[in-house]
Amino acid sequence: MAAVDPYVTVTEPTFVARLLLDPGTDTEESVANVDAFVDLPDGSSWALTILTVDEVRRLLAKWKETGEVANGSYFWAVDQLIVPEPGVSAMVTAIRELVRSGAIANVGVRCEEPG
Numbered sequence: 001m002a003a004v005d006p007y008v009t010v011t012e013p014t015f016v017a018r019l020l021l022d023p024g025t026d027t028e029e030s031v032a033n034v035d036a037f038v039d040l041p042d043g044s045s046w047a048l049t050i051l052t053v054d055e056v057r058r059l060l061a062k063w064k065e066t067g068e069v070a071n072g073s074y075f076w077a078v079d080q081l082i083v084p085e086p087g088v089s090a091m092v093t094a095i096r097e098l099v100r101s102g103a104i105a106n107v108g109v110r111c112e113e114p115g
Helices: 053-066 068-072 088-101
Strands: 007-012 015-020 033-039 045-052 080-083
Touching (some): 033 088, 053 068
């Protein structure tokens, strides 16, 4: 049985984005919380975690119930990108603008080059 590629890969002239979907729950239209890797033509690679506003709200509510993260009193991450709606399309739109504006270097975490 062949392994299923967990990545959805989007190739554009200015970047290649690989979004790591959970094959058990995520679809391209419904994904609301995903890790992504963005490779640029200059050879740099950037890691992002992309969430929707509703996913952040869901996590805060969950943590309030479980007592995690000071009872859901905050949400914070280094490589965080928040988008208004779920789906790969909305996420790629945001990545496209980050790359166009150069802000990918401020938002993403640069991946180390293989040694």
